[in-house]
Amino acid sequence: MTRTLVVGAGSAGCVLAARLSADPGHEVLVLEAGPVWPTAAQIPAALLDPGHLPLGPESAVVWRYPGNLVRGKLIGGSGAINGSYFIRPPATDLAAWSAVAHSARWSYDTIARYFRELEHDLDFGTEPGHGDHGPIPVRRVADPAPFSTEFAERCVAAGFAEIPDLNATAEPMRAYGRASAPPADDAAGARGHARLSPDRASSGARSRGHAPVGFGRVPLAMSNGQRRGPALTHLYPALSRPNLTVTGATTVTRVLVRGTRAIGVEWSRGRERGTAYADRVVLCAGAIESAALLIRSGIGPERQLRSLGLRVVRPAPVGRWCTDHPEIGLEFPGQPPARPTAALEYVLELDDLELRPYTPAFTPGLCRLGVALMRPESSGELTLTSADPAVAPRIDQGYLSAADDRERLRAGVEIAAELFGLRPGSVDDAWLRGHLGTSQHLSGTCRMGPANDERAVVDEGARVHGIDDLMVVDLSIVPVPLSRGPQVTVVTLAAAIADLLAM
Ligand SMILES: Cc1cc2nc3c(=O)[nH]c(=O)nc-3n(C[C@H](O)[C@H](O)[C@H](O)COP(=O)(O)OP(=O)(O)OC[C@H]3O[C@@H](n4cnc5c(N)ncnc54)[C@H](O)[C@@H]3O)c2cc1C
Known part of the structure; x- marks a missing residue:
């Protein structure tokens, strides 16, 4: 039995945890900072309305950052509060990604099967290149505003x-x-x-x-007038499995590394503090928080780590590059x-x-x-100004x-x-x-690329360079600007990595 600890039940985390736990040989523990309702029926109806994005000042389900940046903080992550737009990236994006990663794993030919497998396209499902059996319902509005x-x-x-x-x-x-x-x-x-x-x-x-x-x-991930994010399409249907545990209101504050191997995490839940151990730690905390977590764990730019008073576990270009729309x-x-x-x-x-x-x-x-x-040449940077998890990172777009x-x-x-x-x-x-x-599409803070690429944090299989049993699987590893919104890409990425881990 392999025990995998997934940090964050967002778009990628839901898909990864659901697919991995389909194999009884894997035990999966998911720690999510935001609320996790015991059943899908208990999710507040307002959160399922695809015409409304719950981002206002009263919203309790978002992380907020300077510059009007927000991210979902609930089961389903940003995919549970987003615009439901579900357009695939063009083949040229995947070719560019493969070239940067030096791997055919991310080429269109390898990835296209996940596009088909993940969707149930209610308009074009039986057309070539489409799927009509997947968990994610996709449709276009019949009566536009x-x-x-x-x-x-x-x-x-x-x-x-x-x-x-x-x-x-x-x-x-x-x-x-x-x-x-x-x-x-x-x-x-x-x-x-x-x-x-x-x-x-x-x-x-x-x-x-x-x-x-x-x-x-726009192809939309919705059905019956409801937003169908990855919590509904993937994680909730898997929740009854004995080898899957999802715990909400639990914020991971640090990855524990012994020597060059990740062995678990530290977490906080209100005033409570604890540790959880696993054979493998997978960060699915999103492009902002996964990068912040790595740096806080001593994996990041050396000078930044030293200035924050953090022990250098492994110098890495975390946060050195990011892109958005x-x-x-x-x-x-x-x-x-x-x-x-x-x-x-x-x-x-x-x-x-x-x-x-x-x-x-x-x-x-x-x-x-x-x-x-959609494909800017300009890139930005994410840095920590404090080792305190309560202090938001600085993001210069x-x-x-x-x-x-x-x-x-x-x-x-x-x-x-x-x-x-x-x-x-x-x-x-x-x-x-x-x-x-x-556009709220920040990506690339833990870029994918070979070990000799000075901007790469993870390898082509999403493994953090130089640290065993530590992976990042979310939008932070996508190494190129995407020509379309990132939701299809991030669920595809998670599905592909889950298959890799299941092998
Ligand atoms: C308002 C908004 C609208 C958008 N609209 C669209 C759209 O219509 N179409 C589209 O293609 N893209 C859209 N996007 C982008 C898309 O939703 C995201 O890029 C995608 O969901 C990112 O997935 P992820 O898995 O990388 O991160 P997320 O889905 O953000 O998941 C990260 C998860 O990790 C949790 N987490 C973070 N830190 C910790 C921690 N320390 N401990 C425990 N848990 C933690 C978070 O609470 C969250 O649940 C939108 C984004 C936003 C914010």
Whole structure:
């Protein structure tokens, strides 16, 4: 019997724990900092409404960080409070990941089976490349909100192709619609073009071999009007297994390392303190807290560890690199629906730009169109300023430090403005910075890569370099910016690693 201790019952932790405990030869203990309701039926209904993100100041189920960063703090993690958007990464993201990791394990050919296996696509499940037996129900809204419909109509009027299935990644270059004849003089594509032009946007995408350009209904992880995060699809159905224990309200404060081997963790629960031992420790605490935990455990940049008064267990570039999707929110008068079905029902994909017509009112009486840069060149850094677990890490997103990022985001804002006939004024660098927000997709703080990669923290199998029996399995190990929201990627990653551990 192998005893695995999983830290965090978030998106990755739920999938990993459920798949691993399917084998009675594995005993799995999950420690989660947030609430764990004994049964799925006891989860408050408001947390299951996919049209509402429980992030307000009164919310007791989020971690909060400077810069408006939040993360889910409950069984299901961020996947239990997110927008339910469930779009697969294009094959080119996986090729880039494989190249950085020096491993075919993360190539599209290896990974695509998990896309099929994990989903039950209620619209396209029987189509090639899809699944109709998986635990995660996926569907697109049938009756979009007025703002979503207006967005789609404006995309059509502007000449953008409609992509019926945004998850049709089996042949990623297929869905170009009418934007099929790029002008010969255009090599830059979506980058740097202020003028609204689907031909230009798509030709750039195609010339670099990336995902299709066009708009479509968002595949959503929901069914019967409820958000179906990984706690509901994976962990709750497994909870009755005798070899799986999930304990809530328990915060892991440190990984215990003897010599070069992880042997367990220290935890706190209110005033109570304790230790738990295992054959293997897997951090699934998310891109912020997994990195913070490693550093607090003495695995991190040496100078930082010394300045915090921490013993150096293993020098490692934890937190040295991270990426996110910077996002501009354009707001203008309009009436968002009182009860939207989902927070985001349509998107327009322009290679590495994503335009998002949100249905909830972020500001009363205003509609919001998000413009996100999906593959930024700029990267950020996470550092600890205190060894005290109660002190949040410092996260410098490094947004828009690369001039090319500013140009591309500026082009996206101008395309969005033209789509809705808005006049944002001069979109200079100061304007961009003044309107900048986050998509809440931070990743890469414990980057994957070979041991000789000076930015790598874990190897291609998610094992921390230099420390035996310690792994990180969550969004923190993804070593490249993702062209789409990360939820499909993180559950896929967890499923693939669970299979690796089960072998
Ligand atoms: C508000 C919001 C909306 C989003 N919307 C979308 C979307 O619509 N589509 C999309 O693709 N992506 C979306 N994302 C991103 C996506 O949800 C996350 O990237 C993904 O869930 C990350 O999974 P994870 O397993 O890495 O971390 P998480 O799901 O955040 O899980 C980490 C878990 O670890 C627990 N934990 C942390 N530290 C400790 C500790 N020390 N001890 C014990 N437990 C601990 C946490 O409480 C949490 O449950 C959104 C994110 C947010 C925050």
